[in-house]
Amino acid sequence: MNFELTSEQQAMRDAVRVTVERELQPILSGHDEQDILPKEQYLKLLGVLARHRLTAPRLPVAAGGAGLTMLDYGIVFEQLPPQIGMNLLSHEGCVARIYMECSASQKARLLPDLIAARKIGCTGSTEPDTGSDPRGVKTRLVREGGALRLYGRKMWITNASVCDVMIVTCLDARTDKRNGDVIKVLVEREKSPFESREIKTIGLQQGYLGEAVFDGCVVPEDNLIESKQGGTTILKQTWNVNRPLVGLQAVYLAQEAFDIALEYSKLRKAFGKVIAGHQLIQKNLSDMATAIQASRLLCYSALAQVDRGAPAEGASAMAKRFAQNSCEKVVWEAMNILGALGLSSEARLERMYRDARMLSIPDGTNELLALIHARELTGVAAFRDARPSQSAATDH
Secondary structure: OOOOOOHHHHHHHHHHHHHHHHHHHHHHHOOOOOOOOOHHHHHHHHHHHHHOOOOOOOOOHHHOOOOOOHHHHHHHHOOOOHHHHHHHHHHHHHHHHHHHHOOHHHHHHHHHHHHOOOOOEEEEOOEOOEOOOHHHOOOEEEEEOOEEEEEEEEEEEEOOOOOOEEEEEEEEEOOOOOOOEEEEEEEEOOOOOOEEEEOOOOOOOOOOEEEEEEEEEEEOHHHEEOOOOOOOHHHHHHHHHHHHHHHHHHHHHHHHHHHHHHHHHOOOEEOOEEHHHOHHHHHHHHHHHHHHHHHHHHHHHHHHHHHHOOOOHHHHHHHHHHHHHHHHHHHHHHHHHHHHHHHOHHHOHHHHHHHHHHOOOOOOOHHHHHHHHHHHHHOOOOOOOOOOOOOOOOEO
16 A cells, blocks of 8 residues: 555646646636636636546546546645536536436547547536436426427536536436336437526525526437436446545635635744644644544545556545535634634635535535445345435536
8 A cells, every 4th residue: 555646646646736826726716706707717627627538537538537546636626726626527417417317429429529629518407406317307307299208407507507517416207107217318408408507606606506497398218318227327436436536625715725824824923933833733733634644545545446447435425424524613713713713705715615615515525424434234125215316416
């Protein structure tokens, strides 16, 4: 077991860090941090990431992807600001799901533009009253007048307002006999227009989180996903990767907050010396650094389990939950170390705290993740049946 990054991993990490500093951060800084980015600017961001093949990190090189291990992807993903990373996760997750379960013709038609960042993708599973169980969806695919039509609402969907392609989880109501099966369809906005709107949130306000309404939206026959693995299998497989990735977004925020607090503690003086020399400050800084490193290693470990093909539901749930909870504590403690300055918008910590809160919901709430982890520990399910479906209260 080697905890040191390889030279290749260090090179990938450093290349993305430089890209963020030189190309991505200036775009974010050039726009109001309390408002969503214009779509053309988001496409520009995705275009930069596409150069690093991060719009298709889970696809093999032969299919136009990066061919990364999930651990390598996590190391790189950790370097992205969450305003970018969470929307990338929705986009590339859509790319991965299309690759894993769509037909050859569907992949040939959709993947090139998505991988090249000419179009934006997302997944729509969550609904106003259905989050942690995709089998509870009410959106229906029906046949009316010889055409397939989609009726329903999807809510808390990352990229919903700007997407060109959405994978929609719905009930198969084409005939009475098939009513109730969970299936998926590809909704291309150009061919199948639908209404969407942004939802105002407390954090990650430059990103996209919205609602989509399908009111008789016509879906072409060849956009039905004929998955051999069932309506939710691929969805659940991708969550095992998504959860530690969200955890690494929490690590990004926690590390940023820690760095600010550490630097301040070496400058601010109280009672005749810098506060970094006071015992309680040192103890708090030690606790913060420990929580960050533990979070990082838990997320890396969960991704490594995915790479080995080992069961990863429990590890992924544990990693995301621990990292997000730790992030909130670290940012809160950083605010305490800065004192009154920590309450100012100038210090940026209040924004980090709001952003950290946003990470508690996507790809499973902390409460649900605890039950998933405990089910693996005890062998007893606390909800639904012995093998329940897990979903996100926000879709990526």
